[in-house]
Amino acid sequence: VGYRLQKYSKRHRVALTTSALVALSILVGFGATLWQLAEATQQRDRAIAAEHDAQQKAQLAQQEAERADEEAKRANREAEISKAVSAFLNEDLLAQADPANQPNPNVKLREVIDRAAKELENKFSNQPLVEAAIRQTLAEAYDSLGDYKAAKRHADRGFELRSKHLDADDPATLTSALWSGWGLHQLGKYRDAIQALTLLHNKIQETTDRNSPLSIRASRFLVSAQESMGLFREAEVLAKELVQQTNQAFGEDDPITLRAEDSLAVVLRRNGKYREAEQLHRDIVRKSRTSLGEEHPSTLSFLHHLAIDLEVLAKFEESERVHHEVLATRQRVLGEDHPATLASMLMLASVYGSTDRHPKAEELQKKVLERSRQILGEEHSLVQGSMHNLAVSFRRQNRFDEAEKLFSEALEICQRTLGKSNPGTSQTKQALAYLYGAMGRYQESEKLLTQVVSVTSNTLGESHPIAIGALSALARAKSSLGKYDEAEAHYKSVLEMRHRRLGSNHPNTIGAMVDVATLYQEQGRYREARSLHQRALDMRVKVLGRDHRQSIVSLMLLANIESRLGNKEMAESLLKESLDHAKETLGEHDTVTLSARNDLGAIYLRSRNRYDDAREMLERAISGQEQIYGEEHPETLQSLSN
Numbered sequence: 001v002g003y004r005l006q007k008y009s010k011r012h013r014v015a016l017t018t019s020a021l022v023a024l025s026i027l028v029g030f031g032a033t034l035w036q037l038a039e040a041t042q043q044r045d046r047a048i049a050a051e052h053d054a055q056q057k058a059q060l061a062q063q064e065a066e067r068a069d070e071e072a073k074r075a076n077r078e079a080e081i082s083k084a085v086s087a088f089l090n091e092d093l094l095a096q097a098d099p100a101n102q103p104n105p106n107v108k109l110r111e112v113i114d115r116a117a118k119e120l121e122n123k124f125s126n127q128p129l130v131e132a133a134i135r136q137t138l139a140e141a142y143d144s145l146g147d148y149k150a151a152k153r154h155a156d157r158g159f160e161l162r163s164k165h166l167d168a169d170d171p172a173t174l175t176s177a178l179w180s181g182w183g184l185h186q187l188g189k190y191r192d193a194i195q196a197l198t199l200l201h202n203k204i205q206e207t208t209d210r211n212s213p214l215s216i217r218a219s220r221f222l223v224s225a226q227e228s229m230g231l232f233r234e235a236e237v238l239a240k241e242l243v244q245q246t247n248q249a250f251g252e253d254d255p256i257t258l259r260a261e262d263s264l265a266v267v268l269r270r271n272g273k274y275r276e277a278e279q280l281h282r283d284i285v286r287k288s289r290t291s292l293g294e295e296h297p298s299t300l301s302f303l304h305h306l307a308i309d310l311e312v313l314a315k316f317e318e319s320e321r322v323h324h325e326v327l328a329t330r331q332r333v334l335g336e337d338h339p340a341t342l343a344s345m346l347m348l349a350s351v352y353g354s355t356d357r358h359p360k361a362e363e364l365q366k367k368v369l370e371r372s373r374q375i376l377g378e379e380h381s382l383v384q385g386s387m388h389n390l391a392v393s394f395r396r397q398n399r400f401d402e403a404e405k406l407f408s409e410a411l412e413i414c415q416r417t418l419g420k421s422n423p424g425t426s427q428t429k430q431a432l433a434y435l436y437g438a439m440g441r442y443q444e445s446e447k448l449l450t451q452v453v454s455v456t457s458n459t460l461g462e463s464h465p466i467a468i469g470a471l472s473a474l475a476r477a478k479s480s481l482g483k484y485d486e487a488e489a490h491y492k493s494v495l496e497m498r499h500r501r502l503g504s505n506h507p508n509t510i511g512a513m514v515d516v517a518t519l520y521q522e523q524g525r526y527r528e529a530r531s532l533h534q535r536a537l538d539m540r541v542k543v544l545g546r547d548h549r550q551s552i553v554s555l556m557l558l559a560n561i562e563s564r565l566g567n568k569e570m571a572e573s574l575l576k577e578s579l580d581h582a583k584e585t586l587g588e589h590d591t592v593t594l595s596a597r598n599d600l601g602a603i604y605l606r607s608r609n610r611y612d613d614a615r616e617m618l619e620r621a622i623s624g625q626e627q628i629y630g631e632e633h634p635e636t637l638q639s640l641s642n
Contacts, residue, residue, distance in 0.1 A: 113141050117154070132161035132176065139179050143186065144297070146338040148376070152183030169207045174200065175214055182221050185228065188380035190418060194225040211249040216242065216256060223263045228381065230423035232271045232460065239264035253291055255298060258284050262302055265309075272465040272501055274312050281306040295333055300326050301340070308347055314507045314543060316355050323348040337375060339382060342368045346386055353389065356549045356586065358397050365390040379417045381424070384410055388428055391435075398591050400439050407432040421459050423466050426452050430470050433477070442480040449474040468497050472512065479519055491516045507550065510539050514554060521561060530561040547585045549592060552578050556596055563603060575600040589624050597621040 117138055124131035135158035142151035159176035166173045181196035197218070204218045219242045226235035243264050246257040261284050269277035285306055288299040303326045310319035327344040334341050349364035369386035376382055387410040394403035411432060414425040433448035453474050456467035475490035495512040502509050517532035537554040544551055559574035579600060582593040601617030604610035 110145055110147075113138065113145070117150075128161045128165050129172075132158040132165075132172070135161070136172075136176055136179065139176075139183070143179075143182075146334070146340065146375075148183060148186035148339075152180065152187060155179040155183050169203070171208060171212075171214055174204050174208070178204070178214070178218055178221065185221070185225050188377065188383075188417065190225065190228045190381075194222075194229050194231075197222045197225045210245065213256070216246060216260070219245075220260060220263055223267065227267055227270055229418065230421075230459065232267060232423075232464075235267045236264070236271055239267050253287050255288075255292060258288055258291075258302070259298060262298075262305060266305055269305075269309055269312065272463070274309060274502065278306070278309040278313060281309055295329055297334075297340070300329055300333075304340075304344060304347065307351075311347070311351050311354060313502075314354075314505075316351055320348065320351045320355075323351060337371055339372070339376065342372050342375075342382060346382065346389065349393075350389060353393055353396065356396075358393050362390065362393045362397070365393060378413060384413055384417075384424065384428075387413075388431065392431060395431075395435050395438060400435065403435050404432070404439075407435060421455050423456065423460060426456050426470065427466060430466075430473055434473050437473070437477055437480060442477055446474065446477040446481060449477055463497050463501070465501070468494055468501075472515065475515065475519075479522065484519065484523055488516070488519055491519055505539060505543050507540075507543060510536050510543070511550070513539075514557065518557065521557070521564070526561055526564045530558065530565065533558045533561055547581050549586060552581045552585070552592055552596075555581070556592070556599060560599060563599075568603065568607065572600070572603050575603060589627075591625075594621045594624040598625075 120131065120134055120138070124134070135154040139151045139155035139158065142148070142154065155176060159173070159180050162170070162173040162176050178197075178200050181193060181200055184190075184196060185193035201218045201222045204215050208215050219238060223235050223239045223242065226232075226238065239260070242260045243257070246254070246260045250256050261280060265277045265280040265284065268274075268280065281302060284302045285299070288296065288302050292299050303322055307319045307322035307326065310316075310322065323344060327341065327348055330338065330341040330344050345364050346368045349361040349368070352358070352361035352364070365386055369383065369390060372380060372382040372386055387406050391403045391406035391410065394400075394406065407428065411425070411428045414422065414428050418425050429448055430452045433445045433452065436442070436445035436448065449470060452470040453467065456464065456470050460467050462468075462471075471490050472494045475487045475494065478484075478490065479487035491512065495509070495516055498506065498509040498512050504510075513532055514536045517529045517536065520526075520529035520532070533554060537551065537558055540548065540551040540554050555574055555578045559571045559578060562568075562574060563571035575596060579593065579596040582590060582596050586592055597617045598621040601614045601621060604614035604617060
């Protein structure tokens with residue numbers, strides 16, 4: 001084949017050469033055409049890209065122009081609204097206080113605002129955004145005055161108007177929505193409030209500057225809502241973020257930062273971090289007194305929260321002094337019926353109860369309950385707190401039927417408004433169970449407390465103060481039912497956790513020590529019990545004073561141990577001292593006084609030639625116990641057996 005091709009090529013060399021040249025020319029021409037086509041395509045693409053880029057720039061320029069125009073329109077609109085609002089405030093609001101315009105020269109701010117609110121109706125029907133702005137001003141004013149229903153009404157109307165005439169993401173619309181959600185919280189609608197405030201907080205964070213007053217207020221409102229619903233961990237995380245944010249944006253001494261720090265301090269206390277809360281509140285109060293003044297509402301609020309910290313830490317004298325200071329100022333500045341004033345009364349009553357002044361506590365608690373029911377309605381936390389604390393006062397005064405009725409009513413309201421797993425609900429249920437124990441209904445007490453321990457441990461954690469308190473109460477119920485091993489394990493856990501959280505000198509820690517000692521005593525482990533009881537007595541006398549109820553109880557418990565160990569003279573001496581202190585401090589008919597009589601009567605009964613003394617002591621003890629407990633209560637039966 002190769003030979004034939006070679007021969008053929010020689011014979012037709014000219015033709016083949018010509019054909020090759022023609023083919024080469026065609027290939028070169030085709031390549032040039034392809035190159036020209038590619039170049040043309042690239043030029044076309046560049047032209048299209050340039051045209052697209054020009055269109056984008058023109059579009060961006062148009063958007064910027066439209067945005068600038070919109071901002072200008074918004075600025076003009078807000079200026080017009082501001083001018084109209086200013087005119088209304090000056091001509092309709094402040095003019096109400098001018099003696100030339102009305103006969104009462106001592107007209108109060110509340111009256112002026114009420115009159116202005118009436119003037120608002122139908123005045124701005126053609127200026128809905130002006131009306132909305134004034135409604136917002138009135139909502140904030142009524143909130144400051146403690147009239148939460150009026151505040152909510154104006155916030156709702158402002159939101160309705162702004163929603164119709166502004167975008168949903170407009171800061172003005174979001175402001176009205178936020179105050180409407182806050183109104184739910186202020187009226188005790190806590191479940192609805194936290195749902196609304198959570199959604200609004202997220203939306204405001206997405207659409208506005210995080211350092212704007214609106215964004216910061218949304219975070220602070222949400223922290224309060226979370227705290228009210230018992231979401232203490234979530235509240236602490238958000239509050240810490242808020243404090244860091246306000247510190248960076250405004251500085252540590254700015255009122256905005258101080259309010260954020262106050263929110264954090266309150267949540268720290270609710271999480272059982274009492275010393276941190278106290279120190280933070282002391283720092284806040286110091287700064288607020290300098291920057292805002294002694295009588296500024298925020299300063300008073302910070303002082304009020306500090307006084308609560310002090311009571312929790314058993315610093316009763318200072319707590320009472322601060323509460324008196326805040327209450328006197330709030331009564332003068334805000335009035336007797338302002339919710340903040342009522343809150344001060346309630347917490348002062350709490351200090352009275354903690355220091356065994358139960359009649360004084362009851363007097364204030366009844367007043368707060370009556371007024372807060374009328375002003376705020378049954379579902380508000382102030383009403384629930386008043387009911388709970390008043391029921392505790394009834395229990396401490398051995399008025400068990402009244403206490404049970406009030407606890408049951410408070411528990412129903414808590415379950416309906418807060419839910420069964422809310423810490424406030426758990427605390428009320430625990431208090432009711434504790435009452436059952438005092439009434440000798442130990443099985444009912446154990447059943448309720450088992451539920452509370454389970455719920456609080458799951459929702460708050462085992463080391464949270466509320467969960468620890470529930471575990472302590474459950475241990476007491478199990479001890480009363482003779483379940484000593486379970487009771488001892490619970491009591492020791494409580495003692496360890498309270499020692500770690502509160503320190504060795506806190507009344508709750510000492511109380512946990514007494515519980516362990518009493519359990520040892522019930523099991524016949526007298527020498528172990530005596531050692532703990534003596535330590536507890538010394539600490540209670542040092543912290544609370546010798547005449548305090550808890551100190552008297554410790555003295556009686558130690559006397560009982562000495563009697564068990566055969567030290568009759570020592571036991572009698574201690575019981576006489578207990579009885580003298582109890583009669584003088586608590587009264588003849590207090591349960592501690594009656595128990596001291598019963599124990600002393602039992603000592604006389606076991607002594608020779610002391611039967612008449614024993615009969616007198618025991619009969620007086622039995623008479624009082626039958627009136628307080630009833631004939632079938634274990635305490636009464638024990639005295640009867642003696």
